[in-house]
Amino acid sequence: MHENTVDSDVVFLHADSLFIRPNFHNAKIIRSLHDYVYEESLLSSLLLPADVTVVPSTYLKKTVETTVVMSNLRDLEDIVVIPNGVSGYLTPKTRSIPHRLKNRSNDDLIILFPHRADRKKGFKEAVNICNKLQAKINNKTVRLFIPFYNDDRERDESSYRYSELQQIINDLDTSNVVELHNWLDTDEVHRYLSLGDVVINPGAFVESFGLVPLESVLAGTPAVCSRVGALRDLEGIPGLYHVDYGDIDGFVEKIIEAINVDQSTLDDGKNHVETVYSIESMIDGYDEVMTGSYDKTKKMTLDEHHLVLAPWCYKNGNFIYNDYSSKFHHYPKLNDVFSFFPGTTINLNKFSSPDILMEINKAREEGCLTPLIV
Template sequence: MRIAAISVAPVFSEYVIGGSQKILVDMATGLKNRGHDIQIWCTGTDAHDGDFEISEVPVHPDLKLRGSFPATHQVSPVALARTSDVLKKAADWADRVYLHADAIYLRHALLGTDIIRSIHDYVYEEALVSTLSLPANVTVVPSEYLKNCIEVTVALSGRTSIEPIIVVPNGIEVPDSLPSPKLPAGISAREESDLILLFPHRPEATKGVREAILTAVKVQEIRNEQNVRLLIPAYPPGSNFDDAAGSPQEILALAEELGGSDTVELHEWLSPAEMPGYYAAGDVTLCLGSFVESFGLVPVESLANGTPAVCARVGGFRQFDDFDAIRLVEYGNTLASAHAVVGVIVPMPNPSRDEELRSGREKITERFSLEVMVSEFESVITKFLPGERKISLAGNGRLELAPWCEVQDDRIYDDYAAASVQFPELTQALESGNGFVLSDPLLLSASLDAEVRFAVDRGILIPEFVFVKT
């Protein structure tokens, strides 16, 4: 089958920016190896110089968009018109069109085309508008968390139908044996007393740059006999992928402000081939930001290569609650993060650290197989496309916790507010009601009713919806 994979975000031959672009390349390569004629069209940047190939998959950097988020389509009218022409030619060539992370506003160029799209980071305007306003036959997401978020958002917006949303978990290859540790070029070799913390993310505020530095400083206080080093990558020159990303100078200034000048070490952006050795060179990987991850590829990759991770209990990271070598902490709790780092590097008597890592790698193989991911993408893209589902209220007078929220003791954390609010009675009611609470004020105490009304106003409690195939 001829498949046109279209990406608003740029694709590069030498490096990958962000987990979703890695998934695009892995998926396209897998489909190519299965005999499909798949080609990628993406936004061109100053770093591009014509067509190229990745693992024999042709890549055409022909879309005349910005190549950075947000405001991907903020270009000249002529650039939009030419992009529309590129999209039409790609659609005319293909049997199926796959919109990676969607954000293709120029839908008129794809009229009459079967569209399969994926959604990944459900925080950017482009992703939100895509799910609410732009049609697709099927939407693919990497987690149940994101599926629930999209369905509820569409239902709350007043729409009465929605396309099928299919969960295809991100997949990776778990090496049979752990890779040899290899630090990036320009980073000094490990000393015996070093404790190396990794921050393998885009250097953007919500990814947790500040939180990682604060945690590293606190770990240094706790483990003063060791030399704590926090490694942070800088964007490759000219990539301009994310306007919110900090420059090397800004990161170093922040480190000085937070007392981490002796801890933070910047290094060049690494290619996918360099990442296994990089993960293996660290003691702990930090994922402590408020960014609402739809899946959370970094801790999975880290653990697959033998290094435990400490993550904030935000978004898709919560699905790793049963991984002993992935420790989850409340967002913004520096002391808890530091103690989690110390706890995960100290061998535990039952189970041992080695056993935690072995068990974690086995779970990754079972749940997040690259081969399974490619197979499921192939099935979704090439097979029969099901119809839409009808959305209606359950009509039972119950409210439920929004999928972007989590009860944490007597507080409820809201992923999109990046904050928790105390609800002493509501949290108890949700626990006793199996995640539901009645909406009728006549059936609630005055204090519980006040908490319920406040939670509804904040989007923490939502009506219960039903999604039925038509």
């Protein structure tokens, strides 16, 4: 690869990684990051230079900026948000779509969980949600469809094995609700999503964009997802509902609301996704980045006397949810004097109470407060 890039003006590194980084001489380096969970993207952003970094969401932009500046390992380049393009298309291939989904009964309520087997994607939560949903809806048969590779191939510890999923289903006595079926090909996803009643995204995984709920809305199916990571950026889209992570009853209520939504709301959501997240807009964004001029580094510093709510956190009542701990944190004394809303700052010079200062330090240690970037 090194020889092929010697005369290049621009080198684009999709999902930049330490392992494929030779010396690109004087070429303009544009990289994209599509998660901020796995070590490849974390190390890339912290250790490797680039002229421009492309990310798919405002959430990821703020998270990367804050992390890199706080690390003090290098100066920050321009970080540009280009949302992923979301497309939907029908295909004549339907072999992986479950037969019972294609020939559903009028009494069926089909809930789709189209996620990989990562333990933080919310498999257990989905099963518990549908169990409670069935107990609340007597006139429908709740069926939770989950695609999966039907084998026990070696997986890393972050993912369930097929036998583990079966064990969870048996332990929770939900075999009458859950249906595992063969994994889907990419070109089958749109049709699959269009055949469900609701798509759910109940996990704690820190999403960097939110492709599944957007694809669902585009397919005309409402989606209910956890208020985690970049999924929070999608609040307000018609047909897309948010619930705090871990709130099983809240998910049940939102699913009931979603299945009763009027068609005009679903149409508005579909139009929104087609307009804001079009393939054409994504291509135009990359074209502008490839041909545009950007500052290679931006000198950003930390104001240690002013603190803000970390971009990977949000306020929920008297609690602060942290995406990376997957927990709600509570700072009762600090909560009395600071709103924790985005854009507001804590001026440390104005506080002298030992109790409040102790909570401020605790919030910093737990990653909920970060210094203001200037």
